[in-house]
Amino acid sequence: MRITATLMLLAMACIFVASKQVLDLHPAWGFVNAFAEAAMVGGLADWFAVTALFRHPLGLPIPHTAIIPKNKDRIADTMADFLRTNFLTPAVVARRMQGMNVAGAAGDFLVDPAAEADGGTRSRITGGAAELFAEVLESLDPNRLGTQVRSGLASQFAKIDVAPLVGRMLENAIADSRHLPLMDGVIRWTGLTLEDNEETVREIISQRANSVLRWTGLDERIATSVLDGLYRLLAEVLVDPDHELRGKIQEGMEKLAHDLQHDAETRERVEDLKREMLENPAVAEWWMGVWERIRLSLIRRARDPESALGDEMRKGLAELGNALQQDQRLQMQVNRFARRTGVGVATRYGAQIVQLVSETVRRWDATTVTDRVEGAVGRDLQFIRINGTIVGGLVGMTIHTLDILI
Structure with missing residues (x-):
């Protein structure tokens, strides 16, 4: 031109x-x-x-x-003053954002199929978020972070009165007969443990027997009889749902559930056990190992494009988008938050933004x-x-x- x-x-x-x-x-x-x-x-x-x-x-x-x-300096000051007067005052920001549906626009974007296509905006957001997540986990000191997480969990767990909670859980399980599979499992476990330690049991019986029994070989017969009797008893208890020993076990469990909720001595013993467990160095070492495996697994999954983490993030974004589109109450809350955030930014940082514009033009x-x-x-x-x-x-x-x- x-x-x-x-x-x-x-x-x-x-x-x-x-x-x-x-x-x-x-x-x-x-x-x-x-x-x-x-x-x-x-x-x-x-x-x-x-x-x-x-x-x-x-x-x-x-x-x-x-x-x-x-006159570039005067122009810079005029531009800054115009921006301050017409755009970055709390009243103007609030009025401009009053009719904006930020939540609805975000929901439309998140459910837009074009944003999900290969290389689409949402795919880039998901990939960037996953990479940022991995880099944050890598940049943090694993020992210090693990210690902080463990301390946080321990402090929260220490506030929980465990005994009544366990007592109510056990009471409800007994009332719904959900303790029976557990009881059967304990009986089977007892039988397998006894089978694995047969030689130890025979040796104990032999040591307790006197020399005459050992000389005559009766200690072996006694040990065999004791083991056979125990196996038979466990088999009968396992097969017979009305066995007397089952009733005794259930009575013991009901008493334990009651004492966990109402007996001060039992509750204090459980609290002592909880404190000992939390203070045990072995528990701390175990948790650090668990935390490190979790951390490395999360980093590996975040950087693997074929892992389920990306799919989960995409599904989560899509679900969030649907909620922002359909839930009017959520829309109102998000829009209110966005409006208050915008007003807060204008109030707190408006002068710095204006100064940035002025100084940039001056330079x-x-x-x-x-x-x-x-x-x-x-x-x-x-x-x-x-x-x-x-x-x-x-x-x-x-x-x-x-x-x-x-």
């Missing part, structure tokens, strides 16, 4: 020179000559005006030219300011020159017409 405006000015100069040579041939050439002469004046005047805004015309230090570079050199402002205005600057050329020509032709008539 700058080239077009300049060529137009040169064309008017050529027409002016050419028409000057043929003025005597016909009166119409006078109008052409007047138009070209005034168009040159208008084009040159507007070229000077446009150029004077941004630089010195022809490099000459004419007063009141290069206006924008000379620009004259060339940068000129190029950015001129580029922002763009083609319209050259249209000023073109319009000035045309309007000047029309005015010149009008004056020439009036001169002939008068």
